[in-house]
Amino acid sequence: MLRRRHLLCCGGLAGVGLFSALAAHEAGLAGPLLNPCPPIQPGSVPGDSTGTALDGVPPDWLAGIWDGLDPAQLWDVHAHLLGTGDSGSGCWVDPRLTQWWHPVEHLRKRMILNGACVPDRSEAVDQAYVARLTQLADAFPAGARWLLFAFDEALDTDGTRRPDWTTFHVPDAYARQVAARRPDRFGWVASIHPARPDALARLDQAVQGGALAVKWLPSAMNIDLPSPRWTPFYDRLAAARLPLIVHVGEEHAVPGAGQQGLGNPLHLRAPLRHGVRVIAAHCASLGTALDLDQTRPRQVPAFDLFARLMDEADWRSHLLGDVSAVFQFNRSPQVWHTLLQRQDWHPRLLHGSDYPLPGVMPLVRLPGLVKAGLLDPAEVPPLEALRRQHPLLFDLALKRRVRSAGSRLSPAVFATARHFT
Numbered sequence: 001m002l003r004r005r006h007l008l009c010c011g012g013l014a015g016v017g018l019f020s021a022l023a024a025h026e027a028g029l030a031g032p033l034l035n036p037c038p039p040i041q042p043g044s045v046p047g048d049s050t051g052t053a054l055d056g057v058p059p060d061w062l063a064g065i066w067d068g069l070d071p072a073q074l075w076d077v078h079a080h081l082l083g084t085g086d087s088g089s090g091c092w093v094d095p096r097l098t099q100w101w102h103p104v105e106h107l108r109k110r111m112i113l114n115g116a117c118v119p120d121r122s123e124a125v126d127q128a129y130v131a132r133l134t135q136l137a138d139a140f141p142a143g144a145r146w147l148l149f150a151f152d153e154a155l156d157t158d159g160t161r162r163p164d165w166t167t168f169h170v171p172d173a174y175a176r177q178v179a180a181r182r183p184d185r186f187g188w189v190a191s192i193h194p195a196r197p198d199a200l201a202r203l204d205q206a207v208q209g210g211a212l213a214v215k216w217l218p219s220a221m222n223i224d225l226p227s228p229r230w231t232p233f234y235d236r237l238a239a240a241r242l243p244l245i246v247h248v249g250e251e252h253a254v255p256g257a258g259q260q261g262l263g264n265p266l267h268l269r270a271p272l273r274h275g276v277r278v279i280a281a282h283c284a285s286l287g288t289a290l291d292l293d294q295t296r297p298r299q300v301p302a303f304d305l306f307a308r309l310m311d312e313a314d315w316r317s318h319l320l321g322d323v324s325a326v327f328q329f330n331r332s333p334q335v336w337h338t339l340l341q342r343q344d345w346h347p348r349l350l351h352g353s354d355y356p357l358p359g360v361m362p363l364v365r366l367p368g369l370v371k372a373g374l375l376d377p378a379e380v381p382p383l384e385a386l387r388r389q390h391p392l393l394f395d396l397a398l399k400r401r402v403r404s405a406g407s408r409l410s411p412a413v414f415a416t417a418r419h420f421t
């Protein structure tokens with residue numbers, strides 16, 4: 001059955017009382033639920049010669065985040081580009097997200113735009129989104145970059161466009177154009193539905209245009225990974241050595257076609273068998289999927305299936321996972337502890353932020369991480385202060401600070417550029 005729920009962006013703004021709490025705060029728009037969006041000081045990060053202090057963030061604590069890291073290797077491999085098309089970008093958002101008589105959808109859109117510090121009722125959403133992201137990026141040391149995602153439409157199996165399944169659309173050309181303006185900070189990731197009649201031509205164009213990867217969200221776009229129809233597409237990806245970033249596990253944030261079964265992590269074996277390097281977005285850390293390896297398949301945590309693939313010898317050189325969104329409140333402590341403790345996986349885990357979600361305040365709940373034993377309570381005040389001033393730096397700092405049984409995410413997780421050269 002096709003279900004429709006509406007929300008921008010991926011990563012997991014699931015309901016779970018979040019939006020009723022938000023509704024209660026709507027009148028005053030107060031409290032810690034909203035990103036205060038202060039102006040960003042250039043060079044607010046140690047390592048920049050013009051370094052400016054951040055309120056409530058001890059400089060030496062902040063400097064410690066960079067211990068053992070090379071900023072030139074720090075590519076954020078999961079950052080969303082969003083827009084309404086008001087600049088002529090070709091971006092598109094499901095109109096239901098902007099209609100007050102769809103209150104939940106409307107509120108979700110507002111939260112996402114607040115996370116990106118795009119003013120409510122802005123008439124220049126495209127421009128404001130990129131301007132804020134650029135400011136945040138420019139506060140990082142030179143060399144750090146963000147991979148900006150295009151996002152293709154949902155298509156029927158016969159290749160027909162399905163606007164009724166499409167939550168939002170960001171054309172390849174726009175992602176390429178935004179990245180080209182600031183190649184020192186941005187690269188771009190193409191998104192091409194393989195059922196498009198001209199999918200291979202689009203892929204060639206993306207390769208020639210310098211795309212660093214291709215991104216799919218099978219459950220929202222309606223892509224059945226094991227289908228033999230995609231063999232030419234997989235072969236072309238493998239030949240170009242272009243990674244395929246695939247969202248597997250449950251997806252609440254981009255409902256799209258609503259086909260959660262298409263997000264089964266075991267389906268990743270199809271592109272892997274064709275020699276494609278695959279990056280499992282969020283390490284499939286949300287929801288359940290059918291264990292299709294059993295004679296009587298039952299639902300198991302999607303993350304367990306990702307873990308199974310990570311441990312299969314055949315994919316050791318080709319299967320990777322990104323750690324974007326994994327420390328949000330809706331992931332299980334078992335996911336947190338496993339990712340931190342599996343040091344043998346760390347060379348294959350990639351830093352990603354799922355921007356703009358680090359700016360959506362309710363999604364990361366530090367007391368929950370303290371309770372799970374991941375975070376020293378002394379880390380909470382500087383992290384909270386940092387989050388209000390610079391969500392991207394907060395996301396990095398949090399991933400550097402969490403630990404389980406003495407094990408942290410190793411520096412290899414933050415040396416991501418090497419996977420794209």
Ligand SMILES: [Zn+2]
Pocket residue numbers: 009010011078080354
């Ligand atoms: Zn995402």
